[in-house]
């Protein structure tokens with residue numbers, strides 16, 4: 001990630017006009033683009049600046065904090081993350097810098113298999129409420145109207161995603177993922193994760209073991225799985241190989257990990273959710 005890229009990412013994350021940027025102290029720093037958008041929704045109508053550390057296109061798992069991240073974190077009034085297991089690098093930084101009291105985890109309870117809770121609407125509603133409470137407690141201005149509107153939008157996305165998957169028959173509802181984490185999403189929408197290529201979400205670029213790969217191939221055949229997913233922007237080699245070995249179509253690339261650059265489809269949580277659902281439903285629907 002180039003410095004210039006990062007610089008523009010920083011600008012886009014701010015809710016203020018660019019004029020006077022250099023003097024702005026960013027008060028709210030989130031781990032990645034999705035919680036940063038939620039912060040923006042709750043503080044809409046206020047001039048409170050906020051930014052995401054990991055820019056669009058960056059991956060959450062195995063992230064390491066850069067020098068400019070550390071500077072932004074040091075100045076932040078409130079730091080927002082999803083869960084210490086998902087963002088261990090943020091938990092470590094807060095501990096080392098005695099900033100744990102300023103770190104707001106939106107879903108602090110222990111997680112099963114690194115679950116991507118930010119794509120599960122019921123969880124997002126809970127996180128949005130927790131975020132508002134946390135910001136209010138820190139003296140950051142939010143509004144009840146903003147929260148109500150955000151919750152309404154989550155419900156409307158949930159309904160649209162349900163409708164998108166509605167035409168799928170029971171045998172069309174299963175898929176293999178690149179890494180664990182989509183189980184709760186699948187559960188929420190009547191789908192099923194039949195297996196994952198990688199055994200842990202934190203090893204996103206690693207290769208699966210030979211034994212795990214053989215077992216996965218076997219279960220694809222016995223369960224008649226037709227769809228393999230990969231993460232857009234990540235190396236799809238293992239997913240492509242698995243597709244070939246299982247005589248399946250090439251993997252379907254989805255982006256659940258970040259929002260797209262502003263002005264492109266998937267640049268908001270709502271459009272990211274709808275876009276992924278459409279792509280996934282299209283891949284799952286058998287002719």
Ligand SMILES: [Zn+2]
Pocket residue numbers: 061116179181201257
């Ligand atoms: Zn992930």
